[in-house]
Amino acid sequence: MSKLRVQCFAVSLDGYGAGPDQNLENPLGVRGPELMEWFFATNLWKTMHGLGEGEKGTDNRMAEKGFENLGAWILGRNMFGPIRGDWPDDDWKGWWGDEPPYHVPVFVLTHHARAPIEMKGGTTFHFVTDGIEAALERARAAAGGGDVRIGGGVATVRQYLRAGLVDEVHLALTPAMLGGGEALLADIDLAALGFAVVRHATSENALHVVLAKAAHPQS
Amino acid sequence: MSKLRVQCFAVSLDGYGAGPDQNLENPLGVRGPELMEWFFATNLWKTMHGLGEGEKGTDNRMAEKGFENLGAWILGRNMFGPIRGDWPDDDWKGWWGDEPPYHVPVFVLTHHARAPIEMKGGTTFHFVTDGIEAALERARAAAGGGDVRIGGGVATVRQYLRAGLVDEVHLALTPAMLGGGEALLADIDLAALGFAVVRHATSENALHVVLAKAAHPQS
Numbered sequence: 001m002s003k004l005r006v007q008c009f010a011v012s013l014d015g016y017g018a019g020p021d022q023n024l025e026n027p028l029g030v031r032g033p034e035l036m037e038w039f040f041a042t043n044l045w046k047t048m049h050g051l052g053e054g055e056k057g058t059d060n061r062m063a064e065k066g067f068e069n070l071g072a073w074i075l076g077r078n079m080f081g082p083i084r085g086d087w088p089d090d091d092w093k094g095w096w097g098d099e100p101p102y103h104v105p106v107f108v109l110t111h112h113a114r115a116p117i118e119m120k121g122g123t124t125f126h127f128v129t130d131g132i133e134a135a136l137e138r139a140r141a142a143a144g145g146g147d148v149r150i151g152g153g154v155a156t157v158r159q160y161l162r163a164g165l166v167d168e169v170h171l172a173l174t175p176a177m178l179g180g181g182e183a184l185l186a187d188i189d190l191a192a193l194g195f196a197v198v199r200h201a202t203s204e205n206a207l208h209v210v211l212a213k214a215a216h217p218q219s
Numbered sequence: 220m221s222k223l224r225v226q227c228f229a230v231s232l233d234g235y236g237a238g239p240d241q242n243l244e245n246p247l248g249v250r251g252p253e254l255m256e257w258f259f260a261t262n263l264w265k266t267m268h269g270l271g272e273g274e275k276g277t278d279n280r281m282a283e284k285g286f287e288n289l290g291a292w293i294l295g296r297n298m299f300g301p302i303r304g305d306w307p308d309d310d311w312k313g314w315w316g317d318e319p320p321y322h323v324p325v326f327v328l329t330h331h332a333r334a335p336i337e338m339k340g341g342t343t344f345h346f347v348t349d350g351i352e353a354a355l356e357r358a359r360a361a362a363g364g365g366d367v368r369i370g371g372g373v374a375t376v377r378q379y380l381r382a383g384l385v386d387e388v389h390l391a392l393t394p395a396m397l398g399g400g401e402a403l404l405a406d407i408d409l410a411a412l413g414f415a416v417v418r419h420a421t422s423e424n425a426l427h428v429v430l431a432k433a434a435h436p437q438s
Contacts, residue, residue: 013392013416013428014404015234173232173392175419175428179410185233186405191398197232200394205419207426209232209394 002140003147003167006157007066009184010035010172010206017154017184024082027095034176038205039063048101058203062170071146072139073106074132076156080108080125087114094125105142107135109156132159154182161188169195173207221359222366222386225376226285228403229254229425231395236373236403243301246314253395257424258282267320277422281389290365291358292325293351295375299327299344306333313344324361326354328375351378373401380407388414392426 011017012035019029026032039045044063046054054060077084081092094100099120107126114127126142128135139148150160160166169190195211202208230236231254238248245251258264263282265273273279296303300311313319318339326345333346345361347354358367369379379385388409414430421427 011232013230013390014407014409015402171232173394173426175392175416175426177409177414177416177428177430179408183234183405186402188233189398190233190396195396197394197396200424202421202423202426204421207392207394207421209396211396 002071002143002145004136004160004165005147005149006160006166006169006171007149008039008063008170008172009152009157010039010174010176011184012174012176012178012181014177014179015183015185016178016181017152017157019178019181022078022082022153027082029178029181031176031178032181034178035174037176038172038174038203041205058201058208059172059206062172062201062206062208066149066170069147070104070149071143072104072148073102073151074135074139074148074156074160075106075108075151076153077108077110079151079153079156080110086112090114090117093117093119099123104146105139106151107139107142109135132156132163132165136160136165154184157184158188161190161193164193167213169211171209171211173209174205221290221362221364223355223379223384224366224368225379225385225388225390226368227258227282227389227391228371228376229258229391229393229395230403231393231397231400233396233398234402234404235397235400236371236376238397238400241297241301241372246301248397248400250395250397251400253397254393256395257391257393257422260424277420277427278391278425281391281420281425281427285368285389288366289323289368290362291323291367292321292370293354293358293367293375293379294325294327294370295372296327296329298370298372298375299329305331309333309336312336312338318342323365324358325370326358326361328354351375351382351384355379355384373403376403377407380409380412383412386432388430390428390430392428393424 019032022029038059041055042060042063043054043056100123103122105124107128113129117125194213198212200209238251241248257278260274261279261282262273262275319342322341324343326347329346332348336344413432417431419428
């Protein structure tokens with residue numbers, strides 16, 4: 001069955017999934033990139049960005065798993081861009097240039113309707129204005145049996161977790177200290193939601209933990 | 220200069236430093252022991268408890284560092300025992316039997332005065348009723364130039380952090396999921412308190428991070 005997955009979601013030692021004050025210059029919030037240092041070193045990221053070879057150990061394996069068997073993505077509005085409120089025009093097409101790294105349909109949660117944007121390489125951004133359940137339904141339909149990944153940001157992950165819709169969560173605990181930002185798990189009881197830790201692995205720069213619901217144990 | 224240190228303080232993936240509902244059967248709260256799995260495997264712990272040899276890698280090294288150069292400890296009342304309110308009698312002498320693992324003076328924060336208790340092996344429990352600053356002052360005086368370690372629990376660590384009195388913090392981020400309990404760093408801005416990450420190291424079961432104030436960089 002198609003699963004709803006959170007993958008490669010980095011958390012600071014003080015519990016933040018993003019830094020404060022996200023804007024055009026700080027897509028991950030101030031100091032947010034420190035969360036992704038383990039990811040920026042991976043072979044997956046480096047080859048994706050033409051930066052030569054990267055590390056091919058645990059971090060890279062976890063990064064690759066994040067892209068396996070995906071048929072669609074769901075992103076929060078702020079993950080898609082820094083614009084708030086109405087779309088002033090159709091210029092903004094995401095942070096990722098002409099060919100975004102998704103290569104499948106991407107459903108963007110927003111309160112402001114907009115026509116789909118077809119990008120190079122198979123990514124189409126669809127804008128969903130009728131809530132997280134509707135977005136998930138459309139993503140599942142588009143995924144053709146593949147899984148759906150929630151790309152973020154923090155508020156979107158929290159909404160889906162709280163609604164009990166997420167099947168699997170991979171967190172990368174990192175040695176970054178942000179001091180402030182968006183707390184990923186504050187007041188969310190993963191045990192009560194049915195999650196258990198199914199495995200973990202460490203690299204030099206991260207402690208990876210995979211949680212799954214009892215109904216979906218990960219092999 | 221004598222430093223005030225937090226060492227080997229384990230944190231769950233959801234940010235808890237102890238489980239909920241601490242009592243006589245659950246000194247670390249329900250599921251709390253999951254936080255200490257990395258520690259229970261160390262050679263330091265195992266030899267301390269006559270359990271044979273343990274692992275001698277990163278976890279053990281970090282555990283050993285936690286005991287280096289210590290002249291005194293500070294514990295919260297709940298770390299000392301499960302009794303709340305007035306001491307009914309002098310029977311309770313800590314969780315640790317006749318010879319506690321401290322071997323130096325230990326200052327216990329409490330609102331209820333009690334005569335000091337001299338234990339085997341150099342540990343003496345002193346009960347301090349006039350607050351965290353007074354306890355630190357007495358601990359420093361007793362430490363004879365050595366450092367003072369805050370043993371816990373979470374509430375005590377948080378009080379000392381917020382008061383700006385802690386010089387160094389070693390956290391062990393773990394793959395344990397508690398779901399609830401005592402959040403260690405909620406609403407505490409370590410950056411604003413002057414801390415920076417000075418190093419980190421991973422083992423199979425933990426991501427160790429050492430934070431220090433700029434004035435006390437760790438070599």
